[in-house]
Amino acid sequence: MAPNKTSRRPGKPQTSKRNNLRRALSKWRLRLYVAGNTPNSIAAFANLKEICDVHLGGKYEIEVIDLLQRPQLAKGDQIVAVPTLVRELPHPVKKIIGDLSNRERVLVGLELKPAGMARVATG
Amino acid sequence: MTFEETPDEFEANIASLGHDLKAMERAGKISIDYVEVERRQIEEVGPFDLEGLFVRLDYAISQIKAKRVLLDTIEVLFSGFTDEGTIRSELRRLFRWLKNRGVTAVVTAESGVGRFVTRHGLEEYVADCVIVLDQRVTDQISTRRIRVLKYRGSAHGTNEYPFLIGERGLSVLPITSVGLTHGAPSERISSGVDGLDDMLGGRGFYRASSVLVSGNAGTGKSILAAMFANAACDRGERALCFAFEESPQQILRNMRSVGVDLAPHLAKKRLLIHSVRPTSTGLEAHLASMHQLVNDFAPDVVVVDPITNLISVGSQISVKAMLTRLIDFLKIRGITAVFTTLSMGNEFEQTSTEISSLMDSWLMLRNEQVGPNRERLLNVLKSRGMAHSSEILQFFISDSGIQINSEAMELAAVGQED
Numbered sequence: 001m002a003p004n005k006t007s008r009r010p011g012k013p014q015t016s017k018r019n020n021l022r023r024a025l026s027k028w029r030l031r032l033y034v035a036g037n038t039p040n041s042i043a044a045f046a047n048l049k050e051i052c053d054v055h056l057g058g059k060y061e062i063e064v065i066d067l068l069q070r071p072q073l074a075k076g077d078q079i080v081a082v083p084t085l086v087r088e089l090p091h092p093v094k095k096i097i098g099d100l101s102n103r104e105r106v107l108v109g110l111e112l113k114p115a116g117m118a119r120v121a122t123g
Numbered sequence: 124m125t126f127e128e129t130p131d132e133f134e135a136n137i138a139s140l141g142h143d144l145k146a147m148e149r150a151g152k153i154s155i156d157y158v159e160v161e162r163r164q165i166e167e168v169g170p171f172d173l174e175g176l177f178v179r180l181d182y183a184i185s186q187i188k189a190k191r192v193l194l195d196t197i198e199v200l201f202s203g204f205t206d207e208g209t210i211r212s213e214l215r216r217l218f219r220w221l222k223n224r225g226v227t228a229v230v231t232a233e234s235g236v237g238r239f240v241t242r243h244g245l246e247e248y249v250a251d252c253v254i255v256l257d258q259r260v261t262d263q264i265s266t267r268r269i270r271v272l273k274y275r276g277s278a279h280g281t282n283e284y285p286f287l288i289g290e291r292g293l294s295v296l297p298i299t300s301v302g303l304t305h306g307a308p309s310e311r312i313s314s315g316v317d318g319l320d321d322m323l324g325g326r327g328f329y330r331a332s333s334v335l336v337s338g339n340a341g342t343g344k345s346i347l348a349a350m351f352a353n354a355a356c357d358r359g360e361r362a363l364c365f366a367f368e369e370s371p372q373q374i375l376r377n378m379r380s381v382g383v384d385l386a387p388h389l390a391k392k393r394l395l396i397h398s399v400r401p402t403s404t405g406l407e408a409h410l411a412s413m414h415q416l417v418n419d420f421a422p423d424v425v426v427v428d429p430i431t432n433l434i435s436v437g438s439q440i441s442v443k444a445m446l447t448r449l450i451d452f453l454k455i456r457g458i459t460a461v462f463t464t465l466s467m468g469n470e471f472e473q474t475s476t477e478i479s480s481l482m483d484s485w486l487m488l489r490n491e492q493v494g495p496n497r498e499r500l501l502n503v504l505k506s507r508g509m510a511h512s513s514e515i516l517q518f519f520i521s522d523s524g525i526q527i528n529s530e531a532m533e534l535a536a537v538g539q540e541d
Contacts, residue, residue, distance in 0.1 A: 038172075040169075040172070067174065071178045078158065078159045080158055080175045080179075081165075081173055081175055081204070082171060082172060084175065097168070098167050099168070099170055099171070100168050100169055101168065102169060105166065108166070109168065
């Protein structure tokens with residue numbers, strides 16, 4: 001409790017953000033929901049793998065769930081669209097849908113980059 | 124599959140209509156899947172499809188071997204995703220998929236404005252049947268209406284029909300007035316008044332006929348109607364009374380005072396008195412609830428006392444239309460019905476004529492001043508299909524109900540001529 005409180009003290013946003021990032025990097029659990037080997041799902045997995053390798057080093061784990069084989073899992077994570085990437089850890093849960101082809105927006109979606117920086121990078 | 128209500132909310136709502144979804148779920152008859160689409164939680168990066176939805180539907184369908192699928196407010200998807208083009212093409216694919224899957228699907232959507240029936244134009248994907256529901260308020264009374272906009276491969280009715288949401292869900296009023304196809308039994312049943320039966324060819328009303336009893340205030344219409352119901356119960360039949368002026372207790376007390384005790388019939392559940400204020404709902408809603416009660420109680424005779432009070436909630440035309448439907452509905456079920464109507468002063472014959480053309484028999488009650496006394500008079504204005512008396516009879520209300528005074532008959536006739 002105590003260290004958490006100090007890191008969230010107002011007036012030190014920089015430290016807080018860095019701490020968050022560090023905490024986030026310590027443990028990433030990602031789930032990629034696909035439905036069969038469609039071009040979208042193949043692309044999504046390839047794009048995700050690359051982004052993770054570059055930005056998360058080895059500190060991540062990706063579970064690919066093929067809904068055609070395990071349809072009962074779709075309900076739990078409220079999957080409607082595929083491919084859907086679910087960031088299970090760190091909290092909060094985030095969802096990104098699509099083939100993940102736009103790397104900057106994936107990074108923003110995963111909170112590996114603040115929204116403002118993405119605009120600078122793409123623009 | 125619900126898109127707006129969680130399973131708990133959905134179950135609670137349906138429970139208020141008398142369906143226990145939890146029990147059905149346990150029995151494996153129904154499967155509820157709440158689809159939560161929250162745009163704020165979802166980032167769209169690149170092309171996607173709605174295969175996840177298909178997978179969930181397919182899984183649920185095969186789990187319980189579903190024959191029917193409900194997609195409640197699927198248009199929520201339009202607000203959940205930014206890529207409207209994908210949603211549209213996926214919905215088209217979904218509806219085709221449902222059809223190929225061999226399930227009957229009901230899809231709900233909010234109504235739209237302009238040329239669209241629904242807000243997102245969902246009807247363009249639904250080829251087979253489109254049903255439009257709405258609710259309108261006229262003179263502070265609202266009526267829900269249903270209309271079949273299109274139904275491919277069927278000769279569907281095109282009118283708007285009122286419907287009710289009652290304790291057991293939605294009930295639509297069948298428009299039974301499409302054809303005059305009901306049978307005409309030749310069986311006769313007693314009017315409950317001995318002398319009156321004599322006037323009606325000696326044997327009373329035809330079964331499944333409709334009888335109008337008109338008269339001024341205090342002429343004994345309600346008593347006549349109640350005696351008719353009482354006689355039916357005495358024969359072991361079932362009678363249903365719609366009372367628009369009096370409460371059941373009041374009717375019991377009043378009838379007891381003239382020697383007709385309805386209480387035993389009520390206790391044996393042969394008699395049901397349904398008292399309701401005419402202004403409590405719209406005319407159509409009255410008709411709908413009357414239909415429902417008739418279906419539930421399965422009476423042999425029905426009394427509506429008085430039908431005039433319904434005019435207070437509708438125009439003359441709509442009251443007549445409603446009565447037509449009610450009469451046809453009762454006839455088809457072989458139910459004999461007595462309607463009372465209050466006539467006002469001199470115009471009474473005219474106001475009653477509107478309704479009387481629908482009726483098989485028409486009895487008129489009057490109070491006439493003869494010498495120093497007021498006398499009660501009754502005559503049969505019409506009675507289809509039987510030789511009925513054209514005399515005006517005097518009657519009195521005693522402690523054993525209405526009694527026709529056949530001896531004073533001529534006297535009354537003389538009094539009328541004056």
